Amino acid sequence: xxxxxxxxxxxxxxxxxxxxxxxxxxxxxxxxxxxxxxxxxxxxxxxxxxxxxxxxxxxxxxxxxxxxxxxxxxxxxxxxxxxxxxxxxxxxxxxxxxxxxxxxxxxxxxxxxxxxxxxxxxxxxxxxxxxxxxxxxxxxxxxxxxxxxxxxxxxxxxxxxxxxxxxxxxxxxxx
Amino acid sequence: xxxxxxxxxxxxxxxxxxxxxxxxxxxxxxxxxxxxxxxxxxxxxxxxxxxxxxxxxxxxxxxxxxxxxxxxxxxxxxxxxxxxxxxxxxxxxxxxxxxxxxxxxxxxxxxxxxxxxxxxxxxxxxxxxxxxxxxxxxxxxxxxx
Amino acid sequence: xxxxxxxxxxxxxxxxxxxxxxxxxxxxxxxxxxxxxxxxxxxxxxxxxxxxxxxxxxxxxxxxxxxxxxxxxxxxxxxxxxxxxxxxxxxxxxxxxxxxxxxxxxxxxxxxxxxxxxxxxxxxxxxxxxxxxxxxxxxxxxxxxxxxxxxxxxxxxxxxxxxxxxxxxxxxxxxxxxxxxxxxxxxxxxxxxxxxxxxxxxxxxxxxxxxxxxxxxxxxxxxxxxxxxxxxxxxxxxxxxxxxxxxxxxxxxxxxxxxxxxxxxxxxxxxxxxxxxxxxxxxxxxxxxxxxxxxxxxxxxxxxxxxxxxxxxxxxxxxxxxxxxxxxxxxxxxxxxxxxxxxxxxxxxxxxxxxxxxxxxxxxxxxxxxxxxxxxxxxxxxxxxxxxxxxxxxxxxxxxxxxxxxxxxxxxxxxxxxxxxxxxxxxxxxxxxxxxxxxxxxxxxxxxxxxxxxxxxxxxxxxxxxxxxxxxxxxxxxxxxxxxxxxxxxxxxxxxxxxxxxxxxxxxxxxx
Numbered sequence: 001x002x003x004x005x006x007x008x009x010x011x012x013x014x015x016x017x018x019x020x021x022x023x024x025x026x027x028x029x030x031x032x033x034x035x036x037x038x039x040x041x042x043x044x045x046x047x048x049x050x051x052x053x054x055x056x057x058x059x060x061x062x063x064x065x066x067x068x069x070x071x072x073x074x075x076x077x078x079x080x081x082x083x084x085x086x087x088x089x090x091x092x093x094x095x096x097x098x099x100x101x102x103x104x105x106x107x108x109x110x111x112x113x114x115x116x117x118x119x120x121x122x123x124x125x126x127x128x129x130x131x132x133x134x135x136x137x138x139x140x141x142x143x144x145x146x147x148x149x150x151x152x153x154x155x156x157x158x159x160x161x162x163x164x165x166x167x168x169x170x171x172x173x174x175x
Numbered sequence: 176x177x178x179x180x181x182x183x184x185x186x187x188x189x190x191x192x193x194x195x196x197x198x199x200x201x202x203x204x205x206x207x208x209x210x211x212x213x214x215x216x217x218x219x220x221x222x223x224x225x226x227x228x229x230x231x232x233x234x235x236x237x238x239x240x241x242x243x244x245x246x247x248x249x250x251x252x253x254x255x256x257x258x259x260x261x262x263x264x265x266x267x268x269x270x271x272x273x274x275x276x277x278x279x280x281x282x283x284x285x286x287x288x289x290x291x292x293x294x295x296x297x298x299x300x301x302x303x304x305x306x307x308x309x310x311x312x313x314x315x316x317x318x319x320x
Numbered sequence: 321x322x323x324x325x326x327x328x329x330x331x332x333x334x335x336x337x338x339x340x341x342x343x344x345x346x347x348x349x350x351x352x353x354x355x356x357x358x359x360x361x362x363x364x365x366x367x368x369x370x371x372x373x374x375x376x377x378x379x380x381x382x383x384x385x386x387x388x389x390x391x392x393x394x395x396x397x398x399x400x401x402x403x404x405x406x407x408x409x410x411x412x413x414x415x416x417x418x419x420x421x422x423x424x425x426x427x428x429x430x431x432x433x434x435x436x437x438x439x440x441x442x443x444x445x446x447x448x449x450x451x452x453x454x455x456x457x458x459x460x461x462x463x464x465x466x467x468x469x470x471x472x473x474x475x476x477x478x479x480x481x482x483x484x485x486x487x488x489x490x491x492x493x494x495x496x497x498x499x500x501x502x503x504x505x506x507x508x509x510x511x512x513x514x515x516x517x518x519x520x521x522x523x524x525x526x527x528x529x530x531x532x533x534x535x536x537x538x539x540x541x542x543x544x545x546x547x548x549x550x551x552x553x554x555x556x557x558x559x560x561x562x563x564x565x566x567x568x569x570x571x572x573x574x575x576x577x578x579x580x581x582x583x584x585x586x587x588x589x590x591x592x593x594x595x596x597x598x599x600x601x602x603x604x605x606x607x608x609x610x611x612x613x614x615x616x617x618x619x620x621x622x623x624x625x626x627x628x629x630x631x632x633x634x635x636x637x638x639x640x641x642x643x644x645x646x647x648x649x650x651x652x653x654x655x656x657x658x659x660x661x662x663x664x665x666x667x668x669x670x671x672x673x674x675x676x677x678x679x680x681x682x683x684x685x686x687x688x689x690x691x692x693x694x695x696x697x698x699x700x701x702x703x704x705x706x707x708x709x710x711x712x713x714x715x716x717x718x719x720x721x722x723x724x725x726x727x728x729x730x731x732x733x734x735x736x737x738x739x740x741x742x743x744x745x746x747x748x749x750x751x752x753x754x755x756x757x758x759x760x761x762x763x764x765x766x767x768x769x770x771x772x773x774x775x776x777x778x779x780x781x782x783x784x785x786x787x788x789x790x791x792x793x794x795x796x797x798x799x800x801x802x803x804x805x806x807x808x809x810x811x812x813x814x815x816x817x818x819x820x821x822x823x824x825x826x827x828x829x830x831x832x
Contacts, residue, residue, distance in 0.1 A: 049209040053201075057217040064224060065308050072312075103531050110525035111506055120509035120519065124392045134277030135206040135286040143211070144292045145273055149381045149394045153446065153458035155296050156333055159249070160439050160462055162303045163340075164469030167432045168483070169310055173475035174426050249340040257334075272383050 005042055012038045025075050029066045033059065050139045179229050187229040194222040202297035206286045212293040216300025223305045227312075247302045324364055325379045325396050328406065328449055329459075331357055332442030336435040343431040350434040351421045357438065358414035361445075365407045372403045374814050376825070378451070378832045389830050391512040397451035397829060400814025404663065405448050405579050408670040411795075412570045413441045416563040419678055419788040422781070423563055423685060433473060433561075440466040440567065444575040451829065453501050453511045460497070460576050464490050464543070467572060471560045482555035489552045493542035500535035503528070513588050514826035520590065533595055536584060544577020546636060547606040550629050554613075557628065558621035558690075562681020565621060569628045570674035574666055578632065582639055587818070587825040593647040600640030604743060607633025611750045615757045618692045620680045623761065624673065627716065630750060631669045637747075638662035638731040641738055646820060654737045656816050660808075661730035663815055668723045668799055672715040675792040679709040682781045682789065683765060692761065696768035701778040704786050706766045708793040713762055715796050717755035723799035730803075 015034035022028040036059030043052040082090065119126075125142050133141035143151050202215030278285030335357040343350040377398040384393030398406075417437060424433055443463025450456045468490065472483035505511060507528060508519035520529075538549065545553040553573075557565050585595065610630030617623040639662040645655035682705045683698065684690055699706040715722040718729075728751055735744035780786065801807055818825055 050211070050214075053210050053214045054217075057214050057221065061217050061221050061224065061304055064221070064228070065311065068228060068308075069311055103527075103534075107503075107525075107528040107531040110528055117509075120390055120515075121392055121511065122509065124387045124390070130280055133273065133286060133289065134280055135289050136281050137206050137208060137211075139209070140206045140211050140289055140293070141286070144206075144289045145382065146384060146393055147454075148292070150455055150458050151292070151296070153455070153462060155299055156439070156442075157458065157461050157465060158300060158303045159337075160436070160465045160469075162306050163432055163436055163439070164465055165307055166310055167429065167436065167469045168472050168475065168480070170429055170475055172428055173473065173479075175428055246341055246344070249337040 001045060005045055008038045008042055008045075023077055025070045025077055026067065028077075029063065029070055032066070033063045036062070050137075179231070183229045187225055191222045191226050194225065195219055198222065198297075198301070202293050203283070203290065205293035205297075206289045207281065207283070212296030213300055215293075216297040217304055219297065219301035220304035220308075223301070224308050227308070247298065322377050322379065322398070324368070325377060325398055325449065326381070327364065328361060328410075328445040329442055331361060332438045332445065336438035336442065339431055339435045339438065343434070350431050351417075351424075354417045354434045354438060355414065355421070358410060358417050358441065361410040361441075362407075362414045365403070365410045368398060368403045369407050369811065372398060372400060372814065373810070374400065374817065376818070376828050376832075378829055386830070390510065391515055391830070394455050395451035395512060395514075395829065396449045397513075398449060399818050399825070400816075401579075401583070401663070401818055402448055404667060404811065404815055405575055406445060408667060409441065409444050409448065409571050409575055412670055412674045412792075413437075413567065415674070415788040415792055416566050416570075416678070419566075419681070419785050420561075420563045421784040423681055423785060424561065427473065427561070433470070436466040436470050437564075437567075439463070440470065440572075444571065447576050448579055451513055453504060453513060453516070455511075456580060457494075457497060457501060460543075460580075461494065463572070463576060464494070467564075467568060470564045471556045471568075473561055473564070474559070476559075479559040482552075482559040486552040486556040489542055489549075493539045493549075496535050496539035496542070500532050500539060503532050503535065507532075512829075513584070514829040517588050517826040518830065520588075529589075530595075533585075533589060537581065537595075537599070540577050540581045540584075541602065544573050544581065544632060544636075545629055546577075546602050546632065547609050547629060550606070550610070553629060554622050554625040557625035557677075558619060562621075562677055562684065565624075565681070566674040566677035569625065569677055570670045573628065573632060574670065578635055578666065581636075582819065585643065586820075591643055591647045591822070593644060596640055596643035596647050600637055600644060600743075603633050603636030603638070603640050604746060605633070606630065607637055607750050608746055611753045611757070615753060619690050620683065620692060620761065620765070621677070621690055623692075623757065624676050624680060627754065627757070628669075628673055630754065631665070631673065631716065634728065634731060634747065634750075635662045635666050635669070637743060638665065638734065641735060641740060641743070642820075645738055652820060654734060656820055657730065658734035658738065659816050659819055660812050661727055661734050663812060664730060664802060665724075665727035667802070668715065668727050668796075671792060671795045671799055672712045672724060675708060675712040675789060675796060676716065678785070678789050678792065679705055679712065682785055685781055685785070686778050692764040695765045697766075698778065699766040702766075702780050704780055704789065708789040709766070710762060711793045711796055713758035717758050718751045719755070721797075721800065723796055723802070726800050726803040 012035045015031045015038070019028045019031035019035070022031060036055065040052050040056045040059065043049075043055060125138070125146060129138055129141050129146070130136065133145040135141035135145070198215045198218035198221075200215075201210040201218060202212055205211030205215065273287040273289070275287035277287050280286075284290070335353065339350045339353060342353075379396040379398075380391075381394045381396060384391075386392065417434075420433070420437070424430055427433065440463050443459045443461075443466065446459030447456050447463065450459060468483055468487050471486055472479045501511075504516060507524070508516050510516060510519055542549040557569050560568060581599075585591065585599070589595070606629050608630075610626055610628075610633055614623050614626030614630060617626060638658050642655040642658035642662065645658065646652065680690070682702070683695065686702065687695060687698070689695065711722065715724040718725045728747065732744045732747050735741075735747065802811065
């Protein structure tokens, strides 16, 4: 299973790279879709159906909205030629990314495989959460009862983003 | 934006209702099966988006719907907060307490307030996603005209 | 469990959505309602300021009791340090909202403005009050996303560009923070800050630990705009509407940046000397470079924004000196003094930088320009703005009777007692350059004779703006009373105790 997931993650990386490089915005959007749908398969293989459902519907809707917007506006990406400062910035970014990757690979060596060791907090969710919350679906029990305050925050984040979109897309700012 | 051909319109009329019902199913059974408010809300928003895309929106009518959707969204979020706060007033008087009786595990009406949270979060998510879609269309048309 | 604690989050969030619903039907509802909400929150935050003291209030959301002393729900924590930050958030928020009543009249879509304003306040209160790492991230996103929208509220092209830059760097910061939180959960299998401290105390790998610290420091450092993470701040703070600039500069970078850095590095991680030296270096660099970037500016709000970087450098440097001393084990009194100076300067900066941005807004409101060269002679036509901005300028430059002098004095004394003579010297030099920069601001804006007749028929700004500025200038003067032993003991000492004691925070939360 590790091998399958590695291959899918490889596809995701290829899709993301193509999405950056494509000159046509429509193919770039569809490459983003590749990333999202591969993630759905990863979630299913890792036995997380709740996440997979949310990911697949969100990805579909995002794709539809993005395609509608791209078809209505321009399909060509405006292209800037890099000047010397741009090259310096790009090299710095690549360098920092590689450094992050290196330190990441060094620091995960001492960690155990996630999910295979004794859990400190989630142990008490798994044992008897059904009786405590009354919910047959454990994920809903955790999301809306043990950590309901976080979920309220996430719902508010979505509303904040919508209000922000409506604010920024006004035509006239001042009277 | 213009609508699409009559074939697309007819097919959408047949399908959109079913997608809507499926979204409601996902939301209502959130505490029993995988899924829940967030996933079901996006499915409902998908059915609205499908109708709008295939029939094409008259711009003035959409403007009215935009304000209606904002109100629905704000109302749903405020109801989530009201349920959270009502934990103060009933039961053990604690913020975010699950104060309703739990019922029998596995029944449709069980798990206290969790189905209510699912329903309101679902409404809010559906309104939010639809409003983003509408605003991207409306403001574009407004800038043209 | 004190039932008032969740109100700090619930009331602003509910207020925002009420504004979106009722504000559509009733004109003028939004402005007065926002001010009322924030006035109420200010009252209860001051109630907590006078009653908290040495106590630590813990609120278990949902009533989930810990099992085997491992917390399974989300905790909200109110202690001596939290209560100070909550007070300044709600007070400056109230004054900015009251100021907006007349300032924001020129803009369209007032409902959106006030709704996002309330969401920002609610998000910051949530970050500050939270005792749970992931909860901090959620509320940080609420406040940060609303600030993206508020920076671009005027929808001019330069404002949208500033907001875009801010969004990209803010997104990077959120990614780093989430990555760090994921690592912590992977290592310790828990999210509660006190419990993470417990889990780390049973042993950790040094490389992983350092990596987590660097991730969180750079993530929250980006939010706090410490140099070298400062690129977004001058654009974002100068293009926002002035009440929002006052909020962003006065409290936002403190609540979601400096506060969280101090909280995590004192109460969650074990203090190590290398991290302490790194933090002190970052603080010193921001302090020095910020002021040199500021001195050449002719746009008032950009000048003030660069000074924010420099003044935050004082806070970070002073807290860093405290960390170095604590990590060496000895001299906890000098460490307490350094941390006291840092927190005192943090409070003072909220007052005077908020006031300076409100002054800049008043000048922009009447003259319509932000360029210092086009102003002049405003002292006669705008006496209140002139007087209050004089008080604020003297405070930020550290001139004796005002509050900035005492906090800078404490920082310099602590640096000398800790034998960091170079840092003390730099602090003095930066303070002098700040004074020069603000004398330039005073002279060009208020006292220079202007040649054009454009500035002839300028009058003082409306009452709500005058009220906010006068109240803030009175606070600027009153805050110097905090140096008196009795008041300092009642307000600053509990905050310092909770930071300097390595186990008090975690044990007293886990026992309750």
